[in-house]
Amino acid sequence: MNPTLHFQKAQRIERSLAKLPAHLVEIRIEAAMLAATHWLNASLHALHANGESTDVLHTYMLTVNEFRRLSAAHQALMEMVAEIEDLRPVNVRGDTPGAEAAAERACELLARVRGMAQAIGAQVHSG
C-alpha cells in the first residue's frame, strides 16, 4: 500500500482512538499497534526499504534477517513498534494488573512513531 494511504489509515485509527476512555486498555493498545504499523509501513516505503507491495504485518512475524534489514533503515521506529507489540500478550490477552499503564505507554510510543514518520514523509517530499 502506498505511503499516503498508510498515513490516512493511521490518522483514521488515531481519530477513533481519541474517542476511547483510558480504561478501555485492550483496544487502546491494539489501536496503537495498528496505527503505529501503518506509520512504520509508510516510512519503510518512503525510505525505499520496502516496496509498496510489501507491508510489515507484525514485527515479530519478520525473520531475524528481515528485522535486522529494516532496523538498518530505521532502528528507532522498528524498536518502538516492537515494544508496542510486546505489550499485547499480557495486557491485551491477559488479565494482569497494570494494563492501564501499558496502554499509556503504547499511546506514548505511538505519538513518537507518528512524529518520526511524519518527519520522514516531510523530508522525502522536500528532498
Add this chain to the structure above:
Amino acid sequence: MSLLHPLDDFELWFWSAMLGGTNAVNVALHMAQVTPAESAFPSQPGVYHVPDENAAGGHRAVLQSLGDVLHVGRPPIQGPVPDDVQRMMHAMEIIESHRDPCTRGESEPTADIVAQCQAAYAECLGLLRKRLAEVPA
C-alpha cells in the same frame, strides 16, 4: 464497540468485535474442556506468557501446545470441538475474513461488511450466552 461508529471508526469497531468474539470462543473452549483455563497468554501460536515473579515484567515466555487461540485457527484446535463452539468459530471466521483487507489493506469498509460482522458477532455471543445459561447453578 458502542463508543465507535461502525463505518467512521471501522478499524477499531471491527477490531473490538474481533477481540470480543475471540475471547468468547476462548471461554467456550475452556467450558468444553478443549483448552485449559489458565494464566497463559499467547504471543504467537505455541508461545505463551506465564506469570513468573523472577522474570522482567513478571512474565516469561514458554512453549506450550495447547491454550488460548490468538485468532480462530491460530493455532488450529486439535481434537473434537462441540457443535455450538464450531458454529462460534465459523462466525468468527466471517469476521476475520475482513481483517486484513479492511484494516491493513485498501478495501473500503461497506455497510454490507458491517452487517456481516454485526450478524456474526451477535451469533458468536448468542451461542456463548446459551452455553453459559446451561451451566448448572
